[in-house]
Amino acid sequence: MAAAASDGTDLVVGFLYPPSRKIEEMYKPEIWQTATMDGRIPSSPWAKLYRRKILSPSMLDIPREITSGEDLLMNIAYVFAMSKPPRFIYTNLYNYTRQPLSLSHTTKGGLEYEYAFDKLRLRAIPEQSRAGVFHALTRSRLNGVIGCAYDEAAVIAKKEHPYLQLIRDSVQQWNYKTSVAERIILNSKSAALIKLTAFARMLKMSLTYRLHSILSLR
Numbered sequence: 001m002a003a004a005a006s007d008g009t010d011l012v013v014g015f016l017y018p019p020s021r022k023i024e025e026m027y028k029p030e031i032w033q034t035a036t037m038d039g040r041i042p043s044s045p046w047a048k049l050y051r052r053k054i055l056s057p058s059m060l061d062i063p064r065e066i067t068s069g070e071d072l073l074m075n076i077a078y079v080f081a082m083s084k085p086p087r088f089i090y091t092n093l094y095n096y097t098r099q100p101l102s103l104s105h106t107t108k109g110g111l112e113y114e115y116a117f118d119k120l121r122l123r124a125i126p127e128q129s130r131a132g133v134f135h136a137l138t139r140s141r142l143n144g145v146i147g148c149a150y151d152e153a154a155v156i157a158k159k160e161h162p163y164l165q166l167i168r169d170s171v172q173q174w175n176y177k178t179s180v181a182e183r184i185i186l187n188s189k190s191a192a193l194i195k196l197t198a199f200a201r202m203l204k205m206s207l208t209y210r211l212h213s214i215l216s217l218r
Contacts, residue, residue: 011086014047014093037136043072115163149198157191
């Protein structure tokens with residue numbers, strides 16, 4: 001990682017599981033900013049090198065009530081302060097073991113948490129840059145809602161929460177093309193269907209992780 005760091009980059013990125021294909025060249029800020037918002041650049045702080053002079057205390061000033069996703073907030077603020085493109089190392093630079101009882105897997109979020117988190121996420125994006133990443137922001141918002149939909153299915157089904165209305169407005173304003181799962185979350189009033197959709201995503205994520213784990217041992 002140190003060998004990859006140079007004056008030509010502000011961020012060196014490694015992986016838990018390297019992508020099968022190289023990531024497109026990120027020759028302008030809008031590309032690496034969007035890539036961070038949509039997860040192509042992992043939001044975790046591990047397997048990365050940051051340029052110290054870009055880091056500021058405000059990037060690390062995360063309210064204590066934010067117990068999940070704080071690393072994403074830091075990374076969003078950081079990439080919007082970068083002026084040089086990231087450099088990628090396509091190898092496994094970090095090992096990770098899922099513990100079912102760990103804090104990251106037992107902490108339950110909800111719409112109120114997602115709403116509060118979104119305000120901080122928006123604050124991390126300079127106002128003049130928001131229009132360029134609104135599609136990625138909308139996708140990130142929906143991903144968070146689906147993530148809490150299993151426990152909050154009844155609340156989401158009522159379609160009364162202001163955060164859901166905010167997301168619907170963003171979808172319409174920016175002509176965002178929703179997936180089937182996203183449409184169910186935004187439009188269905190069936191708590192059972194919403195819960196099933198969330199469970200299907202959790203199952204897919206779990207199977208993907210297990211498959212990567214098996215392949216990495218070969």
